[in-house]
Amino acid sequence: METIDSIKRLEERMARLKGQGKEIGLVPTMGALHEGHLSLIRRARDENDVVVLSIFVNPIQFNRKDDYLSYPRNQDRDKALCFREGVDFLFVPKVEEMYQEGFSTYVEVEGLTDRLCGASRPGHFRGVTTVVTKLFNIVRPDRAYFGQKDFQQTVVIKRMVRDLNLNVEVLTLPTIREADGLALSSRNQLLRQGERQVASALYRSLLEARELFAFGIRDSRRIIQQMHDVLHKAGIFRIDYITLVDLESLEELEGARAGAVVALAAWVGNVRLIDNMTLEEVTSQLKARHKLGVNV
């Protein structure tokens, strides 16, 4: 594994490998790697000749300075994990390397970024799309890997890739969860002990939505209300949004349907967490489980 902090050097390495006909997979991260990231690396490993993982806590996607400063960082551990998982190039640029003096160019996806997390984190997605465009241009990957946990991000990036003809295949891999259902996130480290247990209510609220849907409830407002109740019972009251949206347009749906996504963001203590789940065709298995009173 080669660790690189220079854009120019990474570009040279990538140009040489492309010239040899190698296929390149990119896993863009902000570090503090967890099993979710590792699942992306493993898939990239399977599908490409070369795997590049970037670690860059991107200042321009943070709308609050304290959030940027407190974002978990653990580069030694990350490096060891990357080595173990067979990453070929670890890209760890400094902020000054990515944003030179006088930096002033931004990539923005309109519409899709006004809602959900975009509404409560102004400028966040502009920071994401800008840095991802840069990473795509530097690495020129054949494939790039993202987690479904950041659902809106994946929709926004796919739109950007299509609109700007970026010629990268964007793959979204399933959310990895703790035993109690909490979606893995680098931010989970910031939860205090009591909060950690409370946080699993996000997952339970999504299960509630899925069950209501399985039982034929289609009224979004009713589903969302029940989800609020689940969170309130757990002591979560600061809820940024709970919404039921179309998978591609992110438009709010009044009526739930299979393939729609239930997404939410809520604060547990000082930590803002997000999660989402796709509503699935009702299977007899799901119905059967519910009849048996098993938590799905």
Place this chain on the structure above:
Amino acid sequence: METIDSIKRLEERMARLKGQGKEIGLVPTMGALHEGHLSLIRRARDENDVVVLSIFVNPIQFNRKDDYLSYPRNQDRDKALCFREGVDFLFVPKVEEMYQEGFSTYVEVEGLTDRLCGASRPGHFRGVTTVVTKLFNIVRPDRAYFGQKDFQQTVVIKRMVRDLNLNVEVLTLPTIREADGLALSSRNQLLRQGERQVASALYRSLLEARELFAFGIRDSRRIIQQMHDVLHKAGIFRIDYITLVDLESLEELEGARAGAVVALAAWVGNVRLIDNMTLEEVTSQLKARHKLGVNV
């Protein structure tokens, strides 16, 4: 020469040629080709294995619909010129090919685009940087060629290329002029006969600036005032801007200096024209010419 209207097909052609190690030069145009464009093609021809010329009247860079609709189009003549000049690929996408249903991603260079033409044409540069990013991603050229006549555009594109790591060498070639100094522009076709003669005053006003500079005048306001006088005398009163700016930051300069750029935009009839000139170190030749009363 192959004429292509499909993005996918052009991408395939470019991928094959890149695989063969060919170097690609791109000349992005809006058609209605003139000697200025031809000078770009010839230079691209000299420096690359393959020359791609795009003709696309880009709707999102027009802030007025009438301007978009009346922009000169002459594809048959353009095609013949490209063939004659040895263009390898002529890319002529339709609007629906470049901007699919739901298109919503934009590239924006901030700051540099607020001033000069950006101030009088809101959204113009955002349209330019977005379409140029798309063209760069589709063609993946080694080099791209632009005319100095669109001075601000070249500065904005160079900044974008640097900021987004686009890995394209951007070359700016000198403005080509008519015998009376009028900068070649596709829009010149829209001038009526009397207006055509009046239009050369733009060039004369730039010469005036250069002469004043050569004679030691450094006060920008005084230079600009004299330029206004030249335009007024010719009957040009609708002046968008006349300014003296830094070559890279486009910041207005109170004091003229060698390397600074004098730029202006003014209306002649219903046609908005732009031009610019770099102030040069005063040469003895220039001084000598002036003493002889020769128009430099």
